[in-house]
Amino acid sequence: MAMRKAKSLQETQHYSAKDNAVGYLLMTPWLIGFILMWAIPAGMSIYYSFTDYNLLSAPNWVGFQNYVTILTTDTNFRQALFVTLGYVFVMVPLRLIFALFVANLLNKKHVGMAMYRVLYYVPSIIGGSIAVSVVWKQIFGNQGVIMSLLERFGIEQEYSLVGNPRTALFVIILMGVWQFGSSMLIFLSGLKQIPDALYESAAMDGATPIQRFWKITIPMLTPTIFFNLIQQIINGLRIFTESKIITDGGPMNSTLTYVLYLYRTAFTNFHMGYSCALAWIMVLIIGLATVLLFKTQKSWVYYEAQ
């Protein structure tokens, strides 16, 4: 809705020649990169998705065969889609709520704020390293802190959290939440944009901190929340590193994420054509989710500029 309205407004408008010139001048660097690094490669990968390309030999056209196989008989595809959607549905809300909570906490003027910001951001910068994979497996492993805690509370488990097909995804989700630093930063920069005057006048009207949070912070922050939501959903659907370094998709494919599956298909099993088909099905899914979200924008996102 929002987009259609904005668009129709623009369409009826006259574009000044100067605006067009300035617009394209500003867009030039991005356009060069887009054509060189995205449009051409994307076109090639669409073409590959209709072939049996295996990287080593020239591709042969197979029509829709890859797509048909994926949608009709590929059980790994279904498993990977299921795992990835489950991950996104649980991880994204948790991470955003946590990030918003901590960002709010850190947006006040206390001593040592800079230090806390560093502490909370650090997990995000050691995300994919071997150290994290070792530590994480240790903590959630059968001799780890978590298991001994559970035992102390009388919860005996046959397998560790990371080694149990039913709970392994939970460990990956927890890691996603733990790395809330980037969302937190974006919230922080969004909070910064809210004028203090709004809070001051609200405080004078006798609003409690909780009221101020719901009546001022949240509405003023909706563009940032919207950005974070889109960004986290897109990134969440493309989750790869965490499941690769911690569980490598196991046990029993319980953490086989979509991109891990297409990566394996392309580079371990040499079915690049098939992998490209998987990728474009995923782009469709992400695109659909994004379009739906953009559609809801009008009803809850508040832009100062409009």
Add this chain to the structure above:
Amino acid sequence: MRKLWKRTTAIVMASTMALSLAACSGESAANSQAGGDTATAEASSAGEDITLRITWWGGQSRHEYTQQILDKYTELHPNIHFEATPSGWDGYFEKLATDTATGAMPDIVQMDYLYVSTYAANNSLADLTPYMEDGTMDASTIDADILASGNIDGKQIAMPLSTSLLTVAYSPTCLEAAGVEEPTSDWTWEDFAAMCSEVHEKTGYLGTSSGPVDDTNNFNYWVRQHGEQLFSDDNKSLGFEDDQITVDFFNLWKGMMDDGAAADPDEYEQLLALGIEAGPMATDECGYYINWNNYTTLMANVNDNLKMVTPPQLEGGENGLWMKPGMFFSVAETSQYKEECAAFIDWFINSEEANAIMMGERGTPVSSTAREYLINSGKLTEQQQQMFDYVDQAAPLCGDTPAPDPVGIAEVNQAFKDAAYSVFYNQVSAEDAAASFRQQANSILAANN
């Protein structure tokens, strides 16, 4: 909404159009490069400077000594230079596949058994037979069976560098603590299972901590002991008919895991996370570890007490062991310097100079002259000596060498692991898992070969 869809379609259309452009440029690039290389190739026969591109995977020490070997070769042949791409195991085959996709495979590549068939099936690797025939390479020093492992469809597309044999490493310290006698070559799977249980009961440690289903090598040994072969001659299906073989294998390990004698998948994955040198074998906190015969050499840094014995026998079964190539050197089909590459590989495998630097780090050398040289050099460590002796020890228990693994072996391995884990995690019966493995393996093999 509709607008955005329209936009999306437009983007897709635009990119597809761009594709034709890309295809053209890709082709012309390949052509121009090939042209350039031919020109230099002619020059090289006149003894002029040429540069060979070479790539391998490994750890820090391998990178260093391999570079020394390359430098040595340049010293001996001043017109041959190298451009080396050393790599960790992670990403090595991704990079190689991408290079191959763009026609830029390095001249000499270190190749793994897992992928050699795939590259061969796509004609990416040069046939080295002519160079063996014209004397550029001396393959007479290499055992015929092991040489054949690099021979696919009558073409010698890979030269094995080292041999590996399945072995059971054990910790004498741990066995002594459990009051278990050290195993001998005539032990059976029943003995193995009983000893592992004994170790677990007496010491609380794991009897064995290796992963029996990470790939199909342990299973292959088991199938061969049953007098069958894992893959059919045409590589389009499994080579054995009776699912009971698979069922028995799953049940053997499932039983040991349930007893606590073997690492279950949960425990195993966590040990794996530590790397082999930090596993329980390093501290004598485990009885056995099934691996390749360079295992004790690798472990020597952290535990120099480990010993090796041939894997258990199947009661009334056949000899299942075989010499497996450790790794290969292959030459790219696109290389303009195949002869120079062949000469280098020959020198790498057979010469004293190269082996004196390498000192068996890539595994037991395939070349008998290299082995002799190393044994006589007196520089072998105790563990390396064990590794060499093991080859003789295992020889009487070896059967025919199987054909190279089929294309799609990585997928078969994954399917096998999934099937086995579904049994280990109590999700399905061994019978169902065996049937599902057969069905999946057959469809993978049929699609790839």
Add this chain to the structure above:
Amino acid sequence: MVGEHKNKRLSAVCFHVFSLLLGFLMIYPLLWLLASSFKSNDTMFHNTYSLIPESWDIIQNYSSGLEGVAGYSFLHFFKNSAIVTVVAVVTTIFSSLLAAYAVSRIRFRGAGFWFGCIIMTMMIPSQVMVVPQYIILRALHLNDTLVAMILPWCFGSAFFVFLIVQYMRGIPRDLDEAAMIDGCGRIGILFRILVPVVQPAIASAAIFAFYWIWQDFFQPLIFVGSPRNYTIPLALNMYTDPNSFNNYGGLFAMSVVSLLPVILVFIKFQKYLVEGIATDGIKG
């Protein structure tokens, strides 16, 4: 009054206790990495949780790590990473800023279409793009150069464009119009009026860009082939091989060294997130 003061103090103490505890949980893996870089290789994995090394081996780990691999010292890889990252960060933010300004503030034909394209580039898994991208780089004869690692970034990145666009949309247009009346051109508006205001967004983009480019493994792996051009992640990968003995001490020591710039950049830039030019009054 006194009671309120006490209350405030109590809440401050609670805040710090809570933040420190949470902070410790957050940072535990980093502490572990640091501690492990001090441990000797043979005791590295005994008692893994312990943050206090059983036997210390600082010098051995750091010096063996710094020696580097494949004939290049670690500093060489560090230098490559620094060049690639600094150039790529500066250029990607600059290009992204221009594009963001165009699609959010300039009324030009196709603005909506291009914004759709920008969002779309975020959706495609890079794993299937890397082969075609490599083909193009080879066609341009740029493979195996530092430029190859900069090129995918220097024309801007969808994430940063989107981030800055969202931020700009929160700034009233009156501001531009007022500046226009004062005789400011469109480019002038961007640099004189908007850049100071969107500074927090630029700062967070810079923090993210630095980290992403600094630790990027897969693209450099494919695009570059000679150790001469390796960045730190590629170099660290050469330290490990699952089938041979690994110098974990050196690996962890160099991981610590490689994290330092990322943390320093964060410390340097984080203050712009919260201490930028006051925006009060802009939203009147």
